[in-house]
Amino acid sequence: MAPSSWSKPAYLWHAIIETPAALSFILSPKKQLPDCSPAAELILRQYGGLLLSSVLLSVVMLVSPRGARRYNGLFAAALGSYHLWPAYRAYMRLTSDVEGDIAAPSILGGPAVHITAHLVALALFSVAAIC
Numbered sequence: 001m002a003p004s005s006w007s008k009p010a011y012l013w014h015a016i017i018e019t020p021a022a023l024s025f026i027l028s029p030k031k032q033l034p035d036c037s038p039a040a041e042l043i044l045r046q047y048g049g050l051l052l053s054s055v056l057l058s059v060v061m062l063v064s065p066r067g068a069r070r071y072n073g074l075f076a077a078a079l080g081s082y083h084l085w086p087a088y089r090a091y092m093r094l095t096s097d098v099e100g101d102i103a104a105p106s107i108l109g110g111p112a113v114h115i116t117a118h119l120v121a122l123a124l125f126s127v128a129a130i131c
Helices: 003-027 038-063 066-082 084-095 110-130
Strands: none
Touching: 003 038, 003 066, 003 110, 038 066, 066 084, 066 110, 084 110
């Protein structure tokens, strides 16, 4: 693969996994954090909007002309570093009893699926940032 082509799988994977997550945070915040206050719902919706913005950036990077690729490594590093945090959250949900966590399986797969998806994204973006 040519160096510029390393980034396409990373941006595509990010868009695929974060679009449903963003929509879930925006449309159903209580599925993410049951019994949350109205203020917490607003924060969760804001987070969903931030995720949707990162998806838009991924789509732009996927379809951008060659000239926009000069920032590819920086964007890949930034989005890759984001994926550390949901992977950490999934790890904590798998290894400890998190107070207020959802007991039922998640519509988006639960912590085992989340840690896998985010570690894959982290790996893809790490390669894209370096190459």
